[in-house]
Amino acid sequence: MNSLIEDVSPIAVDVYRSRRERVLAQLRAQGGGLAVLSTAPEVMRNRDTDYPFRHDSYFYYLTGFSEPEATLVLNASARDGEPASILFCREKNVERETWEGFRYGPEAAAEAFGFDAAFAIGALDDHMPRLLADQPALFYALGTSAELDAKVRGWIDAVRAQSRSGVRAPTRAQHLLPIIDEMRMVKDAHEIAIMRRAASISAEAHRGAMHACRPGMREYELEAELLYTFRRHGAQAPAYGSIVATGANACVLHYPAGNATMRDGDLVLIDAACELDGYASDITRTFPASGRFTPAQRELYDIVLAAQSAAIDATRAGVSFDALHQAALEVLSQGLLDTGILDKAKFGGVENVIAERAYARFYMHRTGHWLGMDVHDAGEYREADGPRDEQGARPWRTLVAGNVLTIEPGLYVRAAEDVPERYWNTGIRIEDDALVTPGGCELLTREVPVAADEIEALMRESISH
Template structure:
């Protein structure tokens, strides 16, 4: 059998499953996790398959058409995992690729039991007897929602008096998604690799950009670097935005020509073993920043460094954002882009004209990763093992007549991925250059060669 299922690789998935079974047992809840449905791109052509993050995290199985049922300990019976998956089929495998198969799954994935996926909905009622609750995420797939409700209705119609049956449907978020917040060692290894690949790609783009190139040439270069270094895919749509295109936050057209004198904003991250990196760098298309570009760039960088420094265990999740906003507003007032006093601009939110998004989100299997941002109504405390982005920016619209002309059409964002540790914030993506002098030196060398 290939190394995809070797014992060392599978061990962390089995450990996460044990932890999930503990949490579920404490609540008397079973959990049903379904694989992502293959999606059509157009006509009969499918998108490349990307497994569901929850299912992947607890099995390491990337196949479509499978499901994991986690059953809590009850009545002296130990908690257990039942994996439903496709059976092997030589003819089908010839067309669509190898399958793990029902026979090999228990040994290789260390699940307690494996069954054919065709039996999922008919087996479920029997397996759920004895469970008081079912943890299942509604609203993702209507067809599966209907099947789950039917199973629950079928169970309810049973009249045997002493059977415990699921009478409550729990969302996966407060139960299983909380476990995704603090990353284990294997997850951090995958995230560090995603970060490393991403930084190499950004550095390569910084060396390769030339006036006269089209944005998509750099998109292609970035994604080539991702793939050739072993990334699964880009973790999200690559943004390559020259000049004022950087002021469109989710710009993905990537087809304009780059001109000397512009800044180039690249927001791109690799996915490795389905863990994401999320990095933004902004640098001159020519050799140097113009004076106004450099002033705004240094301001965003100051805000970012201060925000990173505040991403510490015990502080609140929203503290990096508050820090970034404070630094940005002070700078905008100093430069004359905001004419209020600092407290007035903070109070009125006038800065949102130039900085309209948040500074951070969780990062992990999903770019905007699972896990709540609040606890008991307040921003939650950061703890070691959590990974978040720190990504302040400034965007001055091309047609903003209220600011001096020299600022118009400048868009800047600087984004890194930060691991909270006992020893303070650890920047996973520090290898992508961001100091302005370093960037200018790199650009000068690149343009001379």
């Protein structure tokens, strides 16, 4: 057997097969039907050059199959002896493999990834009318792709054309992705192991960037250090566009690494992490380009770190997703008052700062988001039902063991007449990845220092060498 086929471990195959079985069980509980899920399309970058291909996360979650031009069909109404999980993928093609690399082909893919059957992707349109005939429902990613919607209409029309023969088309179309979202929100042991490794690689990259940083360097030079470490340790790509921001640039939340020069006295904010085997990590650290915080920088940094500590303490199974955000808000709001960035005489106390959202000028994002196959991972943040608040919003979701989320408070203080000048153009964010446990949370990304003293010590060590 080809060595590339043998790279798919039996344990991983069992994981993906088990996930497909869980989806099939949910479809059967809803009366049966057929589910269709395709991987992401290849996208042209310019002329005859494509962007690097990245699979669709939902498709990969159920298959482990990373080749382009592939579709999964799950038949929850399959009778005994009929295939319930079917892969459509590219055929073997020796000539194309010479140019583009190895392809499994249907036969090898079915064996390696545990599908009941597999066919060439070119035969999908021929098979779908037969598979859809007399199905009670069709489950797919409703409204996510005009091309897919058009294909579905074509398949349904082909089934309806057989109505005089007594064949019926599905009478119900349902969105498939929420079913998978609920599964993806609770990570299994296979996922957690990959995410721990991704977090470790990303932490090493951040340590390397701190070691390398010197006044006079440009932002893109530190980005290069990060990307080098990601790939050197086997990560396939960055999980998102790396943010490397010096000075005032750190007040731009999604600032892409540019060519600004790091100056003595600047803070450097790095929000960057790798993707490993389909799973993202997500780390932010803020540190002084020269290796030492100024008193004003240290003051704000310690406020953000205290806010993160409060949010971490609030994170555990059984509490609201909003609890960590509210814990961080209280600390940040008090810090804004204590530093004089917000006027105590005007706002009085923390309660008024929060009620009037006065903090939002300096802290305009939430304290965390789901993390997994996507850096902003699948899953709702609010319950499907329950009593609504005064604004009509549903209750926040309750955390459960196995959720993975980020904890990332920050402060972004631009130059302004009503703000003490010593804080001008200071952007600070501290972000770690947390696995929710019954009694708290496990931080996956603390192999990179977070305390100001530890950051300064690491940078002094690099300078001395």
